[in-house]
Amino acid sequence: MTEYGRGEGSEPWHPEDPLYGDGWDGQQAPTGRQSPYGGQPQQYPEQPQPQYDNGGWGNGQQAAYGQAQQQYQQQYGEQQQYDGQQQYDQQGYAAQQHQQQYPNQQGQQQYESQQQYGNQQNQQQYGNGGWDSGTHPNVPYTDASDPYGQQNMAYGGEQSDPYGAPDAYPPPEPPARRAAEPEPPKTDWDPGPDQGEHAFFAGDAGDDGDESDDRRGRGDRRGKGGGKEKKRRSGCACLVVLLVFGGGLGGVGYFGYQFYKDRFGSAPDYAGDGTSEMVTVVIPKGAFGSDIGVALKKAGVVKSVDAFVAAQEENSKGKTLQAGAYLLKTQMSAASAVEMMLDPESQNNVLVRPGERNLAVYASIDEQLDLSAGTTQKAAEKKYKSLGLPDWANDNTDIKDPLEGFLYPGTYPAAKGMKPETVLKPMVNQAAKKYEQYGLSSKAKALKLDNPLQVLTVASLIQAEGKTEDDFRKMAEVVYNRLNLANPETYGLLQFDSTFNYLQKESNINISESEINSNKDPYNTYTRKGLPPGPIDNPGDQAIKAALNPTDDGWYYFVATDGVNKTEFAKTHAQFQKLKDKFNESSGS
Template identity: 35%
Template sequence: MTQNQLDTTIFGEPPPEAQRRRHRHQRRRTGKGRRLLTLLLAVVLVGGATAVAFTLLKPMVSSMLGGSSEAEDFPGPGEGDVQVTVKAGDSGESIATTLKAAGVVKTRTAYLEASAADPEASAAIQAGVYTLKKGMKASDAFAMLANPANRTVTRATIPEGLWVNEIFARLSKATGVPVADYQAAAKNPQALGLPESAKGRLDGYLFPSSYEFDDKVPAATQLKQMVALTLAELKKAGVEPDEYNRILTIASIIEGEVNGDADRAKVARVIENRLNDPNGPTVGMLQMDSTVHYIEQERGRAGTSNEARNSDSPYNTYKVKGLPPGPINSPGAASIEAAANPADGPWFYFVAVNPTTGETKFATTQAEHDANVREFNEWCSANKDKC
């Protein structure tokens, strides 16, 4: 029997006011119980969420504190070969994404930690293709990328003095991009950054150098980069834009005529002396064999034939006074510098008396030049296959 039942039995029903007080007391006790139950449930839920959050955020917290969870990294050393391409301008974040996608590292975080530990080496990572392994320890993968010896690149080497068709052929052979793609790109000279003075022609504007192009780099992008380097070299030599075509034309003749750097500035002076004196010994004609070779598009022989020198081409400097319409090849930095800054001297003539060694002799008078030409002819008699 409860206390309430006992009270009722002994004293009878309590008065109405007492009943109301008892009911209010019971409701308060019930409300407190419900609130306590709700609080207990909330604690359980929050505790569970905290456990889940800790599990998810533990790697991040570990990274922020400078540590690295073993679960974030492969133990290494890895197996199998996988090629990873680092593109020019790739950030550490981009490289981490590439490595994770290739299965080289387990997480981006692991690689980024290794990279952050050596920022100088990280900044020096070069574009190229690297052969790594799947399942590598992130620090080992980073060390491989930071060592330039592990980099494989597609290198296209363009020597000085080549004609445009020769450059296209070399680029195509090195990169796998069809020659037709270069020819098509050349038809949009404005997109390649050519100045107006070039009159839409690439001759002379494809800078000779070594380039790291592959078949994923469009032909137009390759040619644009080469043109940009030529313009940079002209600016470096102090050439004004309105002189670009003139200086490149002279530089290309120097490139076609000279082997040794020591003679380039002197040949530039010979060209200027002939141009500046239309009544001089050559009556304003340059009389350069290199321009005739350009007309014929033939290499391998010194000198020119009488038939070739009678060509009506505007590039035939044996018949046309002044400079040809434009460059005849792509000159290098040394020839551009020489054309922009000729040596001082009275020379009107020069001849390579030994084309094999490049030995060149300069003269002021026709008589001196004739003696040098005889020396060249003697060399030709001894080397008939080269003349």
């Protein structure tokens, strides 16, 4: 490396270098990092540098401009020197004219040629005429103080030609002498017609035998018969397309026909009263006509849901169909299915009536399922915990039946083949749901009761003693007033015949006093104060509502004066005696 740092390294040019600022053919390059082009500095190696011939700049002008540029850079600093090209345009140094003469594309090509030769140790400078000749004489170095000949080159001198060696790359040619770039060699891949369009869509232009030699150059490689192969391929493609479109049209037509048939045609239906095969169909509570039709079609009773819905609407009693289990035949016409479901003999249901005791419900289930007597009761005693009772149920060891009061009144499916617990579970679930809706847990304290089970027990007493719904609220007040241990009439004794009859598993209103007083069972409210251990029946909605909303008229007594439906109430014991005499007269006792 010389004292001016013009070696092969990345050292910047020394400011005292007499050729500082000199470039290729008179072009002034901005100061910056070392360039690979024989020491020429450049700021942006990625940008091509335009070339100017000596027609615009002489050797003396280059040296003068280099000195002026050096002074200018010393005055305004190194930062502005990086923008040398912009300074040329602003100061009018004819660079714009030469740049217009040589477009950017040529400048880029020259730059690429320079970059290829940039690895040479010395950069060739061309003399006064720029690109006047194609020969470049090799001149030996004569000045020991200037071993690179840059002093001589700056004043039009010549420098040794690094391209003169036999193995070297040819020297850069002027734009006018450059040969056109060779076309890229052809490859085996032929994009085919329309710049790579797939042959499937392009067809086969060579089938007529007029295909050029260039196009058929690949034919040898494909082998003979290539045109026939492409023709067969095109024919198969057309066939596939035809099949796809044909299948699509067929599918649209089929579904269109089905849509028309479903909307405007008659619904599919069986004919006649069905086969000899019998099936049981369970219809859930709250099911609509379409829901019933779905259940019947699934069981094989009717052929279509629409046919059943239409038959139900045509039948004047069709809307009266209720939830339950029905014994029906398979493959029945929709009209026959509706008629058979309206027949009570085909209905496989168990009806729980308000105020009905569990023993009566168990007997109905045994009969409906064709089971021996007592089967359902035994199943209830063993599996009551798995049927869905509320948490507050059965909190007393004196309770006779844990399910008493939890078989909610209603109609439930009960067909042959079903298990007793399967029939009982929907009843218990319905009771738990209803009691939660009524809020028995939250209202117990307001009624001065210990728990929801006592509220349910009061409702069962009202259901057992009341005769009509009008009596229920007065009956509820009688219960609450008598439960008050401080009341002056009964002092906490209910004295209800219904509790004693429940204990005896009978319904007898003629009970002797000796029989009552001799029995000390917790369900005997004549000898035990307060409520019985649990409900004595399954109360309905009206009784539950009355238990939650009693009257406040001061009633303590009631008597069924006609012995059947008429109940009269009294506030004192004296009024009660009069009502009792009235009953005795009506009954003839």
